[in-house]
Amino acid sequence: MLAAVEHGPILCSDSNILCLSWKGRVPKSEKDKPVCRRRYYEEGWLATGNGRGVVGVTFTSSHCRRDRSTPQRINFNLRGHNSEVVLVRWNEPFQKLATCDMEGGIFVWIQYEGRWSVELVNDRGAQVSDFTWSHDGTQALIAYRDGFVLVGSVSGQRHWSSEINLESQISCGIWTPDDQQVLFGTADGQVIVMDCHGRMLAHVLLHESDGIVSMSWNCPDFLVEDSTESDADSDDNVLPLVRRVKPLLTVTFLSGDISLMSNYDDLSPAVIRSGLKDVEAQWCSQGDLLAVAGMERHGPPVDSACSSVTRNALVKFYNVQGEHIYTLETPAQRPITTICWGHRDSRLFLACGPALYVVRVEHRVASLQLLCQQGIASALREEKDVGKLNMPSLLCSYVTTAFIPTIKVR
Known part of the structure; x- marks a missing residue:
């Protein structure tokens, strides 16, 4: 495999980006039809939450062609939160x-006739540790740090709630792939399992x-129905969307270690020793590649006598066996706050403070042509320099595609 940070100027927000979520763009002509992933994953919308309480929704595209049309409006700023937005979660179906803020306020937004508005508001006055949609999109799981957990419908009706009495805080909550159980991780290394009706x-x-930071499965977040469209209409350079791997429960610990488990009671899980701190881990939608981002844990200490020494943020990629496949050194020298896959796993978005990086995967x-493209683009400062090269126009246009940004900004 090959992963490289997208060329071009670094995109920055006016405050720290704390969370990311991506979804594909459904064409207007198919709003009322079953969603086809192959057709709508090449374009999409990236949601960001920042330290000023603003939710950004920005258009993205992986076409790498400037002649493709874009929506009339490609960026929205959704306001209403009174504190930092710490969670954003798309419901694709x-x-x-x-969106959730630091004070526990939860908003559910919908788009109608080109405008975003708040459909539901939930504010219990306690900090939210996690918010997760079920795989069919019909239910929402909310976990609070004080031990209160709640499951409700997509329309806002409460199905059940429970108070889990613990000495430690709940750090995360997820659905099982069949949506029949919910799992909660705690800051003291425990996993609590409840059924879909709230029974322990x-x-x-x-x-x-070692405390649990997050949990996830290596399966798609949503069970979106595919049409009978032939594979000939898809991009041959992207892997097919048929899953060929068994679901793995992935538990990320505070130490940077990651356990790959067949279930919560697996006695002999595969363990990834990432060697990173401030770890963020996420599976691609195919479920065969795990991205683990964090800061280098080892290296020379940074002190006043050696202030020029810095530690870079890395992204390591692993397969389902926990084997290391590839390491990407990023330009970031601060902890990566959040990561997010997009565009049928051909893009990985990284947020580092106010900066947002796009990684092409x-x-x-990698073909020799792609390696040459990346090598030439890295040696050039700007896209306009491509025209100065003594190359055929067809090759020049191919090198130019390395500079076409995924995130569309005017």
Whole structure:
């Protein structure tokens, strides 16, 4: 595989970007039809939450062609939160966006006739540790740090709630792939399992001295129905969307270690020793490639006598066996706050403070032509310099595609 940070100027927000979520763009002609992933994953919308309480919704495209049309409006700023936005979660089946702020306020947004508006508001007055949509998009799981958990419908009706009495805080909550159970991770290394009706099923200690930061499965976030469109209409350079891997429960710990488990009661999981701190981990939608971002844990100390020494943020990629595949050194020298896959796993978005980086990912063995393109583009400062090269126009146009940004800004 090959992963490279997209060329061009670094995109920056006016405050720190704290969370990301991406979804594909559904064409207007197919709003009322079953969604086809192959057709709508090449364009999409990236949602960001920042430290000023603003939610950004920005158009993105992986076409790498300047002649492609873009929506009339490509950026929205959704305002209403009174504190930092710490979670953004798209609901693809229902085309809604859930956002949570530091004070516990939860908004659900919908778009109608080109405008975004708040459909639902939930404010319990306690900090939210996680918000997750079920895989069919019909239910929402909300976990609070004080132990209160709630499951409600996409329209805002409460199905059940429970108070989990713990000495430690709940750090994350997820659905199982069949949406029949919910799992909660705690800051003292425990996993709590409940069924879809709120009954307690299990209480498992995974690690005595290492807190759980996040949990996920290596399966698509949503079960979006595909049409009978032939594979000939898809991009041959992107892997097919048929899953060929068994679901793995992925548990990320505070130490930077990651356990790959067949289920919450797996006694012999595969363990990834990332060697990173401030780790953010996320599976691609195919479920065969895990991106792990964090800061280098080892290296010379940074002190007043050696102030020029810096540690870079890295992104390491692993397969389902936990084997290391590739390491990408990013330009960021601050912790990566959040990561997000997009565009049928051909893009990986990284947020580092106010900066937003886009990584282009090639899952197969990179061709010599692609390696040459990346080498030439890295040696040039700007896209206009491509025309100065003594190359055929066709090759010049191919090198130019390396400078066409995924995030469309005017």
